[in-house]
Structures are given as structure tokens and as C-alpha cells.
Amino acid sequence: MSYFDVASSAPLHPVARQALIAALDEGWADPARLHREGRRARLLLDAARETAADAVGCRPDELIFTPSGTRAVHLGVAGVRAARRRVGSRVVVSAVEHSSVLHAAGDDAAEVPVDRFGRVDPAVFAGALTADTALAALQSANHEVGTVQPVAEAAEACRAAGVPLLVDAAQSLGWGPVDGDWSLLTASAHKWGGPAGVGLLAVRKGTRFAPQDPADERESGRSPGFENIPAVLAAAASLRAVRAEAAEGGLRLSALVDRIRARVPALVPDVEVVGDPVRRLPHVVTFSCLYVDGEALLHELDRAGFSVSSGSSCTSGTLTPSHVLRAMGVLSEGNVRVSLGAGATEEEVERFLGVLPGVVSSVRERLGAPGAASAAAPGAGPVVVDALGKRCPIPVIELAKVIGGVPVGGTVTVLSDDAAARLDIPAWCGMRGQEYLGEERRERGSAYGVRRLV
Amino acid sequence: MSYFDVASSAPLHPVARQALIAALDEGWADPARLHREGRRARLLLDAARETAADAVGCRPDELIFTPSGTRAVHLGVAGVRAARRRVGSRVVVSAVEHSSVLHAAGDDAAEVPVDRFGRVDPAVFAGALTADTALAALQSANHEVGTVQPVAEAAEACRAAGVPLLVDAAQSLGWGPVDGDWSLLTASAHKWGGPAGVGLLAVRKGTRFAPQDPADERESGRSPGFENIPAVLAAAASLRAVRAEAAEGGLRLSALVDRIRARVPALVPDVEVVGDPVRRLPHVVTFSCLYVDGEALLHELDRAGFSVSSGSSCTSGTLTPSHVLRAMGVLSEGNVRVSLGAGATEEEVERFLGVLPGVVSSVRERLGAPGAASAAAPGAGPVVVDALGKRCPIPVIELAKVIGGVPVGGTVTVLSDDAAARLDIPAWCGMRGQEYLGEERRERGSAYGVRRLV
Incomplete structure (x- = not known):
């Protein structure tokens, strides 16, 4: 463990x-x-x-x-x-x-x-x-x-x-x-x-x-x-x-965190490492995984022997994403915070890096997350994705599934009443190079507009 | 200890x-x-x-x-x-x-x-x-x-x-x-x-x-x-x-408390045992000793190996007697609370009863407390004791010293700015069979009237 x-x-x-x-x-x-x-x-x-x-x-x-x-x-x-x-x-x-x-x-x-x-x-x-x-x-x-x-x-x-x-x-x-x-x-x-x-x-x-x-x-x-x-x-x-151990321990943990910060995006596709890379605590690193359910991710990591926490909405009692991630304007789905104790070893971190890609891809697979570039039903005119009643990360997954079928310049409207969508749809656009058109409140939830650019 | x-x-x-x-x-x-x-x-x-x-x-x-x-x-x-x-x-x-x-x-x-x-x-x-x-x-x-x-x-x-x-x-x-x-x-x-x-x-x-x-x-x-x-x-x-030990332990401690309640007044003159003798906790007994400084008493008992607490004014940060003793209208000077733990033994209690009389009398002696019946300067007319600036139990000691010199029916007025006097002068009157005439506020402190009856 x-x-x-x-x-x-x-x-x-x-x-x-x-x-x-x-x-x-x-x-x-x-x-x-x-x-x-x-x-x-x-x-x-x-x-x-x-x-x-x-x-x-x-x-x-x-x-x-x-x-x-x-x-x-x-x-x-x-x-x-x-x-x-x-x-x-x-x-x-x-x-x-x-x-x-x-x-x-x-x-x-x-x-x-x-x-x-x-x-x-x-x-x-x-x-x-x-x-x-x-x-x-x-x-x-x-x-x-x-x-x-x-x-x-x-x-x-x-x-x-x-x-x-x-x-x-x-x-x-x-x-x-x-x-x-x-x-x-x-x-x-x-x-x-x-x-x-x-x-x-x-x-x-x-x-x-x-x-x-x-x-x-x-x-x-x-x-x-x-x-x-x-x-x-x-x-x-x-x-x-x-305090007596802080200087030496801090250097050691900081190097382990640097390793995680560098390796996770290389090992796992569609990941955003968040937080200041330099002006930071020695022992904390946080990242978010697109198309991933934070709670499922935590459970899979727990089964694999790693105890971490998450700011994803599905891991909070209120079903809203962490106010910190929201204030930063970064992706909240599939969020993982790793905070290392004084005794954390290089071997443990390597084992974590070894396990993480498989865990993320298994969660994505179960959720039906899109691959690198997915095709969906093409069509003229605006595409509307009805994700009402669906929780993070489903609205973003649905959006990603249809965008390939929309011509460049075309738009997708996602209907969602999930609090995380407000954060994660713009974050997805930023990660994918698409244009976020904004949010319009509806009687139930909101309509989020996205224009395909690439 | x-x-x-x-x-x-x-x-x-x-x-x-x-x-x-x-x-x-x-x-x-x-x-x-x-x-x-x-x-x-x-x-x-x-x-x-x-x-x-x-x-x-x-x-x-x-x-x-x-x-x-x-x-x-x-x-x-x-x-x-x-x-x-x-x-x-x-x-x-x-x-x-x-x-x-x-x-x-x-x-x-x-x-x-x-x-x-x-x-x-x-x-x-x-x-x-x-x-x-x-x-x-x-x-x-x-x-x-x-x-x-x-x-x-x-x-x-x-x-x-x-x-x-x-x-x-x-x-x-x-x-x-x-x-x-x-x-x-x-x-x-x-x-x-x-x-x-x-x-x-x-x-x-x-x-x-x-x-x-x-x-x-x-x-x-x-x-x-x-x-x-x-x-x-x-x-x-x-x-x-x-809780599993409460029934048996309660009976045992209650008997030890009964022993203290009965023996202390017999061993130490001028003591008032306070609190309900029957409807009470098994392990707590409290008494007050006339003409005794509570802090000195605690210190002497501590030196003799007994840790107790006190509701006397001199043992509180505010120099006021315990509000509990005040509400009960009982003597607050020389107050001692004994609360026995589950492990308290008969031998400890006997040792306490053996030590207490000497401790109390040594504190009284040091304070110049009056004996059973003391004589003081006789005189015609009302006697005034100026105890301003003096702390418990001094005002009561001064009162006790002069009362013998006052004819039966004569009065003593005690001037005191000590908060404990308000409680202890009436309590002393009750214990001594004298008449408490009441308190009159003065610019500094109060004047307490006492009529000698016996």
C-alpha cells in the first residue's frame, strides 16, 4: 500500500x-x-x-x-x-x-x-x-x-x-x-x-x-x-x-513530484497537470484526466494499492467540482491529487506511474470514452447533445463523440445540468483546440456552445 | 501521592x-x-x-x-x-x-x-x-x-x-x-x-x-x-x-465519602460539610473550614501528598468565591473539594483524615485565627473592624477576634472589599449563632453588620 x-x-x-x-x-x-x-x-x-x-x-x-x-x-x-x-x-x-x-x-x-x-x-x-x-x-x-x-x-x-x-x-x-x-x-x-x-x-x-x-x-x-x-x-x-527533516526531505520529494509532473502526460493521453510547476509545495502534484470519472479512478487506484484524493465533483458530497479547480479554470474530471509523505520512495512512485495508464484507460473504456479521433453521425446544421441528468464526465464524453461528425466551423450545443460541465466543457475546448462559445442558462441546466476549429 | x-x-x-x-x-x-x-x-x-x-x-x-x-x-x-x-x-x-x-x-x-x-x-x-x-x-x-x-x-x-x-x-x-x-x-x-x-x-x-x-x-x-x-x-x-465498574465502585466510594462527611466535622473544629448528604455523586465531598485560606490549605495538603481543589476566592483567578457556594449561601473560606478516583483506597482516606486536622490548625495558627472563644478589647458602643484591602479569610478572622469583646446585643461592623466576605460573614454568623444584620455598600467595599447573640 x-x-x-x-x-x-x-x-x-x-x-x-x-x-x-x-x-x-x-x-x-x-x-x-x-x-x-x-x-x-x-x-x-x-x-x-x-x-x-x-x-x-x-x-x-x-x-x-x-x-x-x-x-x-x-x-x-x-x-x-x-x-x-x-x-x-x-x-x-x-x-x-x-x-x-x-x-x-x-x-x-x-x-x-x-x-x-x-x-x-x-x-x-x-x-x-x-x-x-x-x-x-x-x-x-x-x-x-x-x-x-x-x-x-x-x-x-x-x-x-x-x-x-x-x-x-x-x-x-x-x-x-x-x-x-x-x-x-x-x-x-x-x-x-x-x-x-x-x-x-x-x-x-x-x-x-x-x-x-x-x-x-x-x-x-x-x-x-x-x-x-x-x-x-x-x-x-x-x-x-x-522541520529538522524538511530541507533534505523536501528536495527528495520535490524530485519525485517533478518526475510525476513530467511522466504522467507522457504516459496517459489527455491529461492536464495543474498547479504551479515551480512555486509549489515539495510534495503535492495534481492532474486531471479527460473522460474519466474521478470516483472510479480513486477506487481503481485504491484497488491497485494507492491512496489519493480528488477534487472531481463525483467525489464530493455536493456533486460540485472543487472550488479551487473552478477558480483556476482547469479541467475537473478525473482529478487526482498525489501528496507524498516523508517516507514515499522512488519505487512507489514508479509503481504508481506503471499502474496509472492502465487504470485510466480501463475507466475510460468502461465509460465509452472516445478514442483519439472518433467519427459520429455527420449532418448539416447545429448538433445538440442532450446530456441532461448525466454526471461528469459523461457530458464531455458525449461532446467529444459528436464533434468529429461536425464540419469545421460547425457548432455543438451540449445540454447539461451537471455542475462540472461548466468547468470541464471550456477546459476540454482548451485542451482540444476548439472554440468555447459560452453558456446559456435554461429552465433545466444550461446549454454550452462549442465551435469546431480543428 | x-x-x-x-x-x-x-x-x-x-x-x-x-x-x-x-x-x-x-x-x-x-x-x-x-x-x-x-x-x-x-x-x-x-x-x-x-x-x-x-x-x-x-x-x-x-x-x-x-x-x-x-x-x-x-x-x-x-x-x-x-x-x-x-x-x-x-x-x-x-x-x-x-x-x-x-x-x-x-x-x-x-x-x-x-x-x-x-x-x-x-x-x-x-x-x-x-x-x-x-x-x-x-x-x-x-x-x-x-x-x-x-x-x-x-x-x-x-x-x-x-x-x-x-x-x-x-x-x-x-x-x-x-x-x-x-x-x-x-x-x-x-x-x-x-x-x-x-x-x-x-x-x-x-x-x-x-x-x-x-x-x-x-x-x-x-x-x-x-x-x-x-x-x-x-x-x-x-x-x-x-460503566461496567460503576455499580460496585460507586458503593465503595460512597462509603468512603460518608466516612469523610462524618469524620471531618468531628476531627476539625469549625468546619461546614456542604452539598446534599444523600442525593449526591458517589465520589465527591466538599467542606469549608472557617478562618482558613483556601490556597494555603491546598498547598499544605499538596505538600502532605493530597491533590484536591477548592472553590475559595483565593484559589480563583478573579478572587471571587465559587458561584456554586455563593448560590448555596454556604461558607467559602477554606473550601476543599475531595473527588475520589476508582482506585482510591480506605488507607488513603484514613491518611487524609489523619493529616487534615494538623494542616488546618497550622494554617489557622499562621493567620492568627481565634481560638474557641477569644477575648478582645471590650468597649461601649458599636465596634468597627476595618478589613479593607484584606483578603479572605482575614475579615472573618478579625470579626471573630472582636466579637468576644462586644456585649451580647451589641454590634460589630466589618468593612471589607473582599468578594468572599459577602458570603462568609453571613455563613460565619450562621455557624456561630450570631445575627447577620446585612450589607451596606460603601464607596469602597461594604459594611457588614453583625449582632452578638451568644
Whole structure:
């Protein structure tokens, strides 16, 4: 078995395991109590905070532990918004933030777009910072495609505009501290091999902050609930440990990712590798396979011994493609994210590259995907493909099947009520050199126009 | 060392330890993922939910895991209040609820008083349920004095009034399920020997509930953040284990508590044992020692090898006595809560009873506390004791020192700006058979009047 999904959750680092088990016997008492068990727990909590603050690059009294990265984001966003209520209610976020940030920011947040690599333009980000902006948020690196964001530039712009910047560092903190003069930083221990149950929230001195949860004396009044000291200790110890291994491990994994980025398009036809090829996390690579059902692909890879994740619509509860892929404007069908753990080997990656072409072609075959150039019923006039009620990747497969029968210059209209079609039909046109004519809403679904150019 | 503070936090139960360590290797993956590690995590989470729901006495789909008991309370209160906004905003609580409940209910909550045992009168509780009451909350048992509340009667009254009842079962769930037709129940695993990082929130089907945190798909959308599956499994396994031991262990500890309740007043002069002597938790006993500084007492007991906690003002960050003792109207100075773990032995309890008298008398001696009957400067007219700036138990000690010099029928006025005086001067009068004349606010502090009767 090869577990290639550490960006979702990493197995426990040996140092975390050791620290956690040791602290089960030492850190179970209430650190607010005056007796020796309480004092011992308090010492352990203080030590964990020192270690974690050192790795984050902040003062211990600027750092609190939360029960998860999600809670760190929620508490951070709520605390700043409330403290800056008089300034305004506007929240600026990148369009590719983690869902915890987007949900905390709310539906009326101002979303800064990204390029096809998933990267924010710092000038555009700076331009979004109006006088009534309460808070801005930019991830250090994207969780789905690995693209590193220009956080230092964004932080500088935020300082100039007097807007606090929250950096969601969930995917990058194990690799190194976040550069730049940010105001808030959040992270999640289980992403770097720490245990579940631990998030970090750093709030720089001078950042106006008003906790919104009911009063509670724990964690400087900023994160209610009994402290999870064994987990917090394990989180801090493993953060220090993975940092010590980061430089060497990063180079090794980055080379493996480069190999996947180069080889997958050569091995598998009709694949788009997405995300920034250079400014990226060392261990994450994402690609999308035309005419492939993401869920089927995941299952086949799982059967072949590889655990990966996907941003395809069919793998989400809502049947909509990942908002990250959507914001990037890239193909979402047959999407695969590979995120390598520290122990990933060249052999595993080679085995993956060996298995992938057969897996993709078997899924395509089952779906009746078109070959390199397929012929279909010719005919005069516009061709309409009725894919209503059909899910990704069927609408694109149907389109690809008929386009060969349409004369160059002729059009195909695809009727679809699948959310992924909005992303995948234009993406297919881009990959195939055809012209995308746009979308027209219908009573049920939409009509997508395509003109054959080649 | 004897750890007599399990009501704050219990050491990890061996079953919890074993389950937690086993699950570190099995339950670290994201249960929302489709790969085998994710599916395995999901199975473990489902199994933990089944076990915990069985112990709570609800359906698995009525139960969610939260990161702490405090979070369970906060989420439960917020969810019901929001869903019942149109009914009204009134929240009814007992005056002796845990601070997490009181803070979530807010300053304008309607507090139902308790008797000197700390017990709510179910008829009074029922009377507080007005037509605009959104939510009522009553603990199953009090965390400071162990008094068991009439939850089943309160739940019946709530059903009749159409008001959902939230039961904070943090102190009692390890001993057994909560009787009665409650609507919501909360608990905290580290109170029964489970790990930190796990709370329970049960919301009965049919209870209107609207989660207020930012959207998150975890835990039925009711508790945001990555699930802590190893801890949740350990919590569920240990709950089942402590329940299997509860009947026998409860009898044993209850007998030890009875021994403490009977012997402490015999061994130590001027002690008030507080809390219901019969309708109580098996393992908790609380008493207050006149003329004693709670913090000094804790430290001396700690040096003698006993870890206990205290509701005295000097042991709290705010320098106010416990709101529970205040609501009961009992002495708060020199307060000690003993809460026995499953492993507590008769020998430990005997050793505690052997040590306590010397510890109390040494603290009293150091503070210059009066003997059985002390004489002080006699004089005609009213006597005024200026104890401004002096902390508990000094104002009461000063009062006790002068009362002997006042003729029967004469009065003493104590000036004090210490929050504990409001509770402890009337309590002293009650214990000593003197008449408490009341409090008069002054520019600084208050003047407390006492008439000598005996």
C-alpha cells in the first residue's frame, strides 16, 4: 500500500507518537489547578507553546492551541472581524482558500481571483484592500494543487493598508515558517504528522482581537475548552522533528513530484497537470484526466494499492467540482491529487506511474470514452447533445463523440445540468483546440456552445 | 501521592489508554476520504459513535463528538437558541451550572436558585419556564459539591412547557445514563477517564437545532473541525469500561465519602460539610473550614501528598468565591473539594483524615485565627473592624477576634472589599449563632453588620 494523501491527513510521526504516549501519564490533569499534577500539566503546556511558537516564528504569548485547524481559522476570523467592526465588514480572500476560511469569511466575502496555476497576483490582492476591509486572508500554499502564494507581498500590502492578514499555513508549516509580516497564522497538526485534535492560532501583538465565543479562561480566553495537553505536546514535538527533516526531505520529494509532473502526460493521453510547476509545495502534484470519472479512478487506484484524493465533483458530497479547480479554470474530471509523505520512495512512485495508464484507460473504456479521433453521425446544421441528468464526465464524453461528425466551423450545443460541465466543457475546448462559445442558462441546466476549429 | 481531584480531570483509564494507542495506527486518516485508510477511519468513528450512544441512551445519529465538554455545551446552547429565536430569547438555568453553561447562557439568563444543599426545586424550575423561553439547562449533578439534581422532573416540566432541556452530564455520565426525557445532553470524556479532546453532544430527534458556527461537513454539520478518531475511540471504550465498574465502585466510594462527611466535622473544629448528604455523586465531598485560606490549605495538603481543589476566592483567578457556594449561601473560606478516583483506597482516606486536622490548625495558627472563644478589647458602643484591602479569610478572622469583646446585643461592623466576605460573614454568623444584620455598600467595599447573640 502506498498512501499518497498526506495533504488530507498524515500518519502519526514517530516523534509525535512517542511524545503523546509519554504525555498520557504526565499531562492529563487540569493545568489550572494548584496541585502538583496540575502544575506538571501547566509546565508541559508551556513547554509545548514555546516549541510551537519557535517553529511558527512568534512569541509564546502570541500563540494559542485550538482543537483543530478549522477551529483556529474560525476563531481567528471571528476575533478580528468583531474587533474591527467599526472599520467595516469586508473580508478579502483568495478564491482558492480552504473551505474553512471561505465559510468563516461568509458568502459576501470579496474573492481575489487566481491564474491558471492557482496563484494570486499580489497587485490584485493589494487592490482589493479597501478602507472598509476588516480582514484579508491568504493561504501560504494551496491544499489541492500545491501552488505557493505570494504571502510576503500580500502581507506588505496589508500592512500598508492597515488591514490584518490571516495566513492559513495548514499545508506549509511543516516545511518552514511563513515569511512576511502577517498578523494571524493558523495551522493544523495532523497535516505535518502531529495528532488530530490540535490547531494553532497565532495572533501578533498589536492585532485587534475580540474573542466571540462564550467566555472561558483557557488559552488566554481565545479558545474555550479543556486543553488537550498530550496532543499539544505531540504536535509541538513533531513540528520540530519534521522541520529538522524538511530541507533534505523536501528536495527528495520535490524530485519525485517533478518526475510525476513530467511522466504522467507522457504516459496517459489527455491529461492536464495543474498547479504551479515551480512555486509549489515539495510534495503535492495534481492532474486531471479527460473522460474519466474521478470516483472510479480513486477506487481503481485504491484497488491497485494507492491512496489519493480528488477534487472531481463525483467525489464530493455536493456533486460540485472543487472550488479551487473552478477558480483556476482547469479541467475537473478525473482529478487526482498525489501528496507524498516523508517516507514515499522512488519505487512507489514508479509503481504508481506503471499502474496509472492502465487504470485510466480501463475507466475510460468502461465509460465509452472516445478514442483519439472518433467519427459520429455527420449532418448539416447545429448538433445538440442532450446530456441532461448525466454526471461528469459523461457530458464531455458525449461532446467529444459528436464533434468529429461536425464540419469545421460547425457548432455543438451540449445540454447539461451537471455542475462540472461548466468547468470541464471550456477546459476540454482548451485542451482540444476548439472554440468555447459560452453558456446559456435554461429552465433545466444550461446549454454550452462549442465551435469546431480543428 | 493521593490524587483526590478526578472531578477536575481523571487520569487516563487503562482501557482508554489501550484504545487510544491502538487507534493511533488505525484512525489517523480523514474519514471523509474514499481510500482504504479513510474508510477504516470512518468505520472506527462509526463504532465509537455506536458505543457512546449506547452509553448515553440515544441513537447514534443523535450523537456528535466535540473537542471538549465546554464546546459541546457552547454548540448545544447556540444551536437551540438560534433555532428557537422566534419563540424568545430567554434561557433558564440553575444558579449552580458549570461556568461553560452560564457563559453560554449569557448574563441575562434567568437563574433558578438552589437550597443550601445546592439542589434545585423542580417546582421552582418549572415555574421559570415562560412562553418565551428558548432553552432550559440543568446539570445532572453539581461539579463542586456533588449534589444530584432532579433532572427527570425538570425534563417532564420542560416537555409540558414545550421547552428543550439541556442536561450537562459532565460529572455523572461515567456513573450511569441520565434519566428523564431530556432534549440535549453534554459530557466530557476526561472526567470519566477518557482522554482530553473529546466532548459529547446528544440532540434528540425532534429538537429544533440550527448550528451557528461556519459551515463544515464534519459531525453532521454540528461540530466543525477534523475528527479526533483515536481520542473518540478511547473515550467511547473507556465510558463502556467505567460503566461496567460503576455499580460496585460507586458503593465503595460512597462509603468512603460518608466516612469523610462524618469524620471531618468531628476531627476539625469549625468546619461546614456542604452539598446534599444523600442525593449526591458517589465520589465527591466538599467542606469549608472557617478562618482558613483556601490556597494555603491546598498547598499544605499538596505538600502532605493530597491533590484536591477548592472553590475559595483565593484559589480563583478573579478572587471571587465559587458561584456554586455563593448560590448555596454556604461558607467559602477554606473550601476543599475531595473527588475520589476508582482506585482510591480506605488507607488513603484514613491518611487524609489523619493529616487534615494538623494542616488546618497550622494554617489557622499562621493567620492568627481565634481560638474557641477569644477575648478582645471590650468597649461601649458599636465596634468597627476595618478589613479593607484584606483578603479572605482575614475579615472573618478579625470579626471573630472582636466579637468576644462586644456585649451580647451589641454590634460589630466589618468593612471589607473582599468578594468572599459577602458570603462568609453571613455563613460565619450562621455557624456561630450570631445575627447577620446585612450589607451596606460603601464607596469602597461594604459594611457588614453583625449582632452578638451568644
